[in-house]
Amino acid sequence: MSGGIDSSVAAILLKDAGWEVIGITYRIYDNPLDSDTEEETVAIKEAREVAERLHIEHHTLDLRREFRETVIDYFIREYSEGRTPNPCVVCNPAIKWTYLLEAADTLNCTRIATGHYARIGKENGRYFLKKAEDPLKDQTYFLWKLSQEQLARTLFPIGGLTKEEIRNIARSKGFARLSKKSESQEICFIPDNNYRKFLTDEIPDFEKIFKPGDFVDNRGKVIGAHKGFPNYTIGQRKGLGVAAGYPLYVLSIDPQSNKIILGSKEELGGSLLYATDINYMKRQTLCDGENLSVKIRYRNTGYDASVYPEGHRLRIEFRGKADAITPGQSCVLYEGEDVVAGGIIHSVRPEK
């Protein structure tokens, strides 16, 4: 329970369905403390209050160290290597599910549940994610890394409902204030939403390690100066400070030469990627050249692509051009509503 509307309604729905519900809230970062008590964070306090009103048991787990070691360190490492991390994808299996299941075992609970917008299916003995009922809120993109064991014990009480229905439930159950809370999450451990500032604050000697360098065009011509490559991500347009008469986007980042290549929207498109860290979900493996819909970012409906397994990785060839394929981000393979597999985008260039 995060204190927000989704996990609170998930708890309400489970309780109404007759489950014996226990609420768990994590403390993963030094978020602002509640101004009255100075003891717990605002979010934890709100989650505890919801649990109290539902008359359910509630526990708080301090996972700041674990979160730091697995999520924040990863986040920093990826940007330091010129890649673009997705902390939620790492956090879900490694933190949320791992410690929720651990708590479930100590508390003698059979299942765990979260407030994610997703559904679970099972075919041929395999568990897999299905897109949420509300296509605008579907969060399967962030959950592709969950294992079979994790999925087997998971419930998604709100996956079959729309955001509007969730709000109505909260209101009808007397949680009017929750239904009005803003959606905005962004990176949960970066309070001011400024990840660039976070990196320069967190990385010792940032200015010494990541020096300013050149923005260049596709032919290598210098067209501007960048402020250290961790400040940028592929597809980025804002904040480049280079005017060309048409919008410029970050095409690629080369940490070795400390150069960042800029170009037009057309040049940003790519038709190939290699994915690693594959997690097979609905299928145990894939056939050569299977046609699937591939999502390479959260807010995207997916591109038609052919998928070729190559050892421990996948080669994905898009039918058309995919926009801003970004190493470090996830690619999730869908067959209709079902998540077939997922992986991390490793490279976008043809290789042997």
Next chain:
RNA sequence: UGUCCCAUUGUGUAAUGGUAGCACAGCAGAUUUUGGUUCUGUCAGUCUAGGUUCGAAUCCUAGUGGGACAA
């Protein structure tokens, strides 16, 4: 040194002599369980000095700066 061309917001450009528009960048907001994208709004300009004209970015003169030719 001689001839010619150019000079508009931070950048690139537009405006039959009638009082300055567009794009990019910047800034702000919207959207969002990653980053990026996208959308909306907004700031800002006629090189300088004279002159012609009811009126000049637009015409004339000089200056300044840049470019192209030329022994």
